[in-house]
């Protein structure tokens with residue numbers, strides 16, 4: 001079988017001109033997008049085609065939103081934060097500001113501070129959001145030297161809202177609308193085909209109120225139309241109302257990051273932000289060196305002390321960051337697919353039609369947190385680089401490579417359809433680095449993201465060109481391949497692509 005890669009590179013008389021995308025029926029109705037078509041259907045040479053990234057939403061066959069297509073618009077993001085309790089919400093918000101160009105930040109809503117019972121008074125603290133946005137405004141001219149799309153601080157400040165200082169179902173219903181709940185309705189009502197990503201860093205009371213209001217005013221059909229515009233990622237069900245939300249408001253696209261009942265709550269997916277894996281990357285020293293000191297007024301606000309033991313350093317926690325990582329277009333994931341995994345962790349669908357924590361195996365460890373910490377060396381490097389952007393010139397800082405996969409330069413997942421026993425050609429040719437850095441490559445199979453459980457062979461997994469051997473017993477399964485393209489800058493930055501191989 002080792003001669004096959006060679007055969008891949010050899011052009012046959014059946015080669016279809018590069019760049020053409022056409023469906024070719026081969027054998028028993030195998031669909032392939034041809035760039036390289038091997039006679040005899042031994043190798044369909046399927047060049048992957050883009051999936052409709054971020055397009056569909058809704059559940060149980062509910063009609064989806066229009067496809068966002070290639071080079072999707074920036075994800076529309078709403079943050080509900082209990083800022084003012086555990087200082088890790090400030091940490092998550094500071095990191096989000098460094099990535100603000102990747103989103104259309106539609107709302108920064110201060111919900112009830114702290115987790116229930118933590119603070120003596122019921123309060124929301126939007127001024128803590130404003131403080132961070134204002135610090136962002138000071139480094140904004142420098143950030144804009146490094147990337148396009150950073151919003152003005154004024155635009156963000158206009159989107160800072162206050163929610164309900166009280167929490168729980170007793171504070172949902174008539175008379176409980178808040179500035180925050182009204183804002184959620186207003187944003188989702190805007191005539192925009194893209195879903196609204198709602199990340200819940202604290203309680204869900206204001207979201208529940210928004211849903212209640214829409215259902216009360218518009219009835220069941222109006223509610224359904226509204227609900228399918230939303231994608232929700234909830235950190236920990238802090239207001240203890242998630243089951244009521246699911247019951248009263250069916251059909252929501254809802255990810256709940258939370259340890260299973262009866263387990264220690266620190267087992268949850270999102271705790272992989274700071275627990276497990278290489279914990280040296282969350283140390284006081286790391287944060288001081290790369291965020292807090294010498295990185296300008298935004299980094300200087302980064303709190304150095306957070307709550308919840310055991311936290312190996314009690315410094316970086318950012319328990320809420322995985323919620324927006326999930327929607328960040330890294331090239332790894334697709335917000336329509338929580339089961340695929342990415343910086344925001346990996347989830348599995350449940351009989352109730354929602355998504356709950358799933359486990360990844362990394363080395364000898366199998367754990368829900370591993371689905372986040374496995375990416376920590378990469379996401380910390382990106383954070384480090386972006387904090388450099390706050391102060392350094394373009395020439396002094398690093399910028400991530402552009403990972404091109406099988407000729408596609410977007411960050412969308414690609415799909416290849418390939419028969420059992422065939423080969424899928426994989427190429428990162430055309431990848432580049434904006435700083436001219438040297439690139440290295442890694443192809444690997446993300447086993448848990450797919451449905452094939454056996455071993456899958458990849459030829460030259462550390463080269464720009466690779467090929468995947470579709471196992472003979474993989475019919476009906478999906479195999480997920482990740483491409484990592486890493487530069488040799490300081491710090492080294494990794495960009496990703498995903499190829500979903502579907503085996504008919």
Ligand SMILES: [Ca+2]
Nearest residue numbers: 082089201202
């Ligand atoms: Ca929080």
Ligand SMILES: [Ca+2]
Nearest residue numbers: 399435487489
């Ligand atoms: Ca670079």
